[in-house]
Amino acid sequence: MRRRVWSLVLGAPVVMAASLLATNSTSFSARAEQTQASSAEVKIDNFSFGPATLTVAVGTTVTWTNRDDIPHTVVSDEKVFKSKVLDTDEKFSFTFTKPGTYAYFCSVHPKMTGKVVVQ
Amino acid sequence: MAAKIKDEILHDHNHDGVDRRGFLKCMAWAGTGALCVMQGGVLKSYSLSKLSDLDQSAVAAGELSFVQISDSHMGFNKPANPDVAGTLKAAVDKINALEKAPEFLLHTGDISHLSKPEEFDTVDQILKATRKEVFFVPGEHDVLNDDGAQFHERYGKASKGSGWYSFDKKGVHFVGLVNVMNLKAGGLGTLGHDQLEWLEDDVKHLKSSTPIVVFAHIPLWSVYPEWGWGTEDSAQALAYLKKFGSVTVLNGHIHQTMQKVEGNVTFHTAASTAFPQPQPGKADSPGPMKVPAEQLRSILGITGVNYIRGQHALAVVDSSLA
Secondary structure (H helix, E strand, O other), rough: OOOHHHHHHHHHHHHHHHHHHHHHHHHHHHHHHHHOOOOOEEEEOOOEEEEOOEEOOOOOOOEEEEOOOOEEEEOOOOOEEOOEEEEOOEEEEEOOOOOEEEEOOOOOOOOOEEEEEEO | OOOOOEEEEEEEEOOOOOOOOOOOEEEEEEOOOOOEEOOOEEEEEEEEHHHHOOOHHHHHHHOEEEEOOOOOOOOOOOOOOHHHHHHHHHHHHHHOOOOOOOOOOOOOOOOOOOOHHHHHHHHHHHHHHHOOOOOEEEHHOOOOOOOHHHHHHHHOOOOOOOOOEEEEOOOEEEEOOOOOOOOOOOOEEOOOOHHHHHHHHHHHHOOOOEEEEEOOOOOOOOEEEOOEEEEHHHHHHHOOOOOOOOOOEEEOOOOOEEEEEOOOEEEEOOOOOOOOOOOOOOOOOOOOOOOOOHHHHHHHHHHOOOEEEOOOOHHHHHHHOO
16 A cells, blocks of 8 residues: 555656656757758878868867877867867767868877868 | 988998988888997997897997887777787886896887876886886877876976976986977977077087987977978077087887988987887878787887998997897
8 A cells, every 4th residue: 555655656756757758859859850960070090180171061060080090189270179189989079150160180190180161 | 400411321231122312311110129328429229129139348338328218108009019018018128138237218208198197107117127217208199188297297397398308427418308299280399489498508508529319209300291200490409409519319209210310410219119100101191000919029129220320420320230
C-alpha cells in the first residue's frame, strides 16, 4: 500500500516533465536541422588546412579535425578564435556570426595558414 | 644572412646521392645525441650512435665535453615510434657509457609532445640517470596552451624573458635562446626585440677570443623556410656574434643532423631521440617518417658520417666515425 502511494507522488513530476518535453519537441528538431544545414568541416592533414579557403554563410559552425600524427592549433590572426592544441583526431569548432574574412594559422607550425570567408 | 660568405668544403662519405649544393652541405639520418668536445676553442661533435668507434683520447684531450640531445617528444605514441621513452633511455645509456663523462647536457627542446606535466616528469626521470646538470631551451611542443608558463616554472626560473640565459663553462660562453614563442601566421621562428637586445648586451663585454656556443630549438639558419625551418631574425643575432673567432650554433627541431659552415660560425642540428623527419622538400610535409619497428632503432642510430673542413682553423666541425 505504502509503496503505491509513493509511486503516485513521484509520478506527478515525471508526467509534468514529459509534457514539457512534448511541447518543446518541435523547436528542438527545428534547431537541429538548422545546425545541420549550416555546418562545415576543415580537415588538417599533411601540415595543411583543407580547404585552405572555406566560404560559408553567416551562422555556420566550422569544425576543424586534426588528421595528422602531430598536434596542431587553429588560431585566428586577429584573435577572434583560438583552439587549444589538437592532438590526432581532436576537433575544434567555432560559429561565425558576422560576415568577413577570417585568416587563421597553426601557432605551432605557422607556415600552415587558412581562411574562412563568411558571407 | 651571411649568404655572401662562401660555404666551406665538404667530404661526402655517404654517397647517398643527395644534392648538397647550395646551403645544405651535409646530412644524414638521425642519431641519439651528439657528444661535443671543445679543444683549442674549436668544437667537434661526435654522434653517440657510434661510440665504439669513438677515439676516447680525442675526447680526453679536450678542455670541455658536453652532450646535446633534442626532440624527445615524450608522449608521442604513433607508429613512427611507439616507445619514445625507450629510445631516450637508449640515449642515456650511451651518455653513461662515455669513458670521459660530459660536464653537462644540453636539451634543445621539444622535451614533451603535448606540454603535459607527466611528459616532462618522464623526461626528467629518465635524464636523472645521467646524474648531470641539464640545460634546456623550449621547443614549440613545450609551450602549448600556456605560453610557456609550465616550462618556465620547471626549467627557466633563472632565465630572462621567455627563457633565454647564458652561462660560462671552462672559458666557453654558452647562450640559450628561445625562438618558439609568439610565432606569427606564415612566419618562421622568432627571437624578438627584447631577446636580441639582451643578447647584444650579454656578449658585448666578452673578448673576441671567447668561444661561443649558442643553442636554440628552431635552426638559426635557413634550412628550409617552406617548412618553417628557420628563424626570422637570426641574422641580427649572428651579427652580434661577428667579432668572435669561434661560434657554434646548436639546434634541434628538424629531427635530422645537418651541418653548415659560414665564416666563423658553424651550425649543427641534432637528431631527435624520438623519430626521424624527412629531408627538406623530400616529402609532402615534415610529418614523422614511419619506418618498420625493427628498423626504427637502427635508423635513430645511424649517424652522420660527414666531415666538413673549412679554410678557417676552427672549421673542423663534425668528425667521421666511420
